[in-house]
Amino acid sequence: MFKRTLIGAAVCALAVTTVTACSSSKSSGSGSSSNGAAAGGSLPTVKLMVGGIDKQIYLPYKLADQLGFYKKYGVNVELSTETQGGVGAEDAMISGSVDMAGAWYVHTIDFQTKGKAVEDIVNLSGAPGEREMCATNSGVHSAADFAGKTLGVTDLGSGTDTLTTFLAAQNNLAPSKYHKLAAGAGATAIAALQHGTAACVMTTQPTVLAMEKQKIGYSAIDLATAQGATAAMGGTWPSAGVLAQTSWVNSHKTEAQAVVNALVATMHWIDTHTAADIANALPATYVQNSTITKADYIEALTQDKGQFLPDGIMPAGGPKTVLATEKIVGVDTSKVDLSTTFTNDFAIAANKLEGTTTTSTPAGAAG
Numbered sequence: 001m002f003k004r005t006l007i008g009a010a011v012c013a014l015a016v017t018t019v020t021a022c023s024s025s026k027s028s029g030s031g032s033s034s035n036g037a038a039a040g041g042s043l044p045t046v047k048l049m050v051g052g053i054d055k056q057i058y059l060p061y062k063l064a065d066q067l068g069f070y071k072k073y074g075v076n077v078e079l080s081t082e083t084q085g086g087v088g089a090e091d092a093m094i095s096g097s098v099d100m101a102g103a104w105y106v107h108t109i110d111f112q113t114k115g116k117a118v119e120d121i122v123n124l125s126g127a128p129g130e131r132e133m134c135a136t137n138s139g140v141h142s143a144a145d146f147a148g149k150t151l152g153v154t155d156l157g158s159g160t161d162t163l164t165t166f167l168a169a170q171n172n173l174a175p176s177k178y179h180k181l182a183a184g185a186g187a188t189a190i191a192a193l194q195h196g197t198a199a200c201v202m203t204t205q206p207t208v209l210a211m212e213k214q215k216i217g218y219s220a221i222d223l224a225t226a227q228g229a230t231a232a233m234g235g236t237w238p239s240a241g242v243l244a245q246t247s248w249v250n251s252h253k254t255e256a257q258a259v260v261n262a263l264v265a266t267m268h269w270i271d272t273h274t275a276a277d278i279a280n281a282l283p284a285t286y287v288q289n290s291t292i293t294k295a296d297y298i299e300a301l302t303q304d305k306g307q308f309l310p311d312g313i314m315p316a317g318g319p320k321t322v323l324a325t326e327k328i329v330g331v332d333t334s335k336v337d338l339s340t341t342f343t344n345d346f347a348i349a350a351n352k353l354e355g356t357t358t359t360s361t362p363a364g365a366a367g
Contacts, residue, residue, distance in 0.1 A: 152183030
């Protein structure tokens with residue numbers, strides 16, 4: 001999720017606890033030299049923090065590790081995750097605590113409005129991965145029904161907060177016409193619907209399926225698939241990607257290319273495998289817990305697998321849709337240059353390395 005405060009999304013405490021320094025090796029080249037270890041036998045190290053590493057919307061980062069793709073393509077990636085109340089992945093990246101963030105593309109726009117150059121070097125999802133889950137007796141079936149309702153978001157100021165505001169504004173509802181509640185994710189989001197403290201909660205899989213299984217909520221608005229996001233938001237809404245400071249990317253092009261190679265290979269793998277295959281490849285603790293079974297996880301992933309892009313390419317029109325979201329919620333985007341917020345160069349090179357043709361229509365320099 002994206003956020004403008006240093007509040008982490010609620011996630012399973014599966015962070016990497018031992019953090020070592022990044023490799024001092026830097027490259028001035030424009031791409032990865034080859035698969036496997038770099039010359040000299042040692043792999044460069046990159047630190048990547050994910051905004052909720054066990055969430056389905058962010059599964060490619062860990063899956064790439066489980067499949068051995070990072071090392072295959074010549075880089076050692078140290079994965080970590082946001083924790084409840086901790087520093088967000090994008091904020092850790094901008095502070096230099098980590099090299100890369102597994103986070104939403106929209107952060108690149110937010111950072112640019114604050115004078116910071118950050119770019120998305122590979123895009124993994126064409127939709128936010130969220131659903132507006134509404135209580136069975138809520139009477140909400142679209143954003144037009146938000147008036148007078150209490151709407152749960154992950155945190156005030158979070159991505160779900162902004163998306164909720166955007167959906168309401170599209171239906172001419174000012175923020176004063178409804179109330180927003182910080183409902184968290186997982187069990188706390190479920191409780192908000194169960195106890196009636198919120199009429200609806202915007203959340204992701206597998207919480208979505210848990211609500212459906214318990215018959216406490218239904219999906220009123222689909223932002224979890226590219227098709228649903230386009231219908232609800234007027235266009236493809238690219239979300240999960242790999243963000244890094246432009247200065248870091250320019251001085252670490254070999255490492256950046258290796259990470260993108262690994263993730264593009266992972267996206268092809270996801271596209272050609274079933275939800276059950278994916279679940280079997282992930283750690284057991286990611287796919288089952290006190291609220292869902294592994295079978296539930298697979299069912300949920302089958303339902304929303306369409307959010308993942310098969311080639312890592314930023315979809316045409318996507319950046320403009322995200323920019324429109326920012327404008328409508330009051331962000332001053334007058335000086336934003338979309339062409340500097342993302343690059344398809346690494347993903348195009350990765351697809352060539354894989355010997356595959358891209359299936360997405362790439363966003364051009366103007367977004």
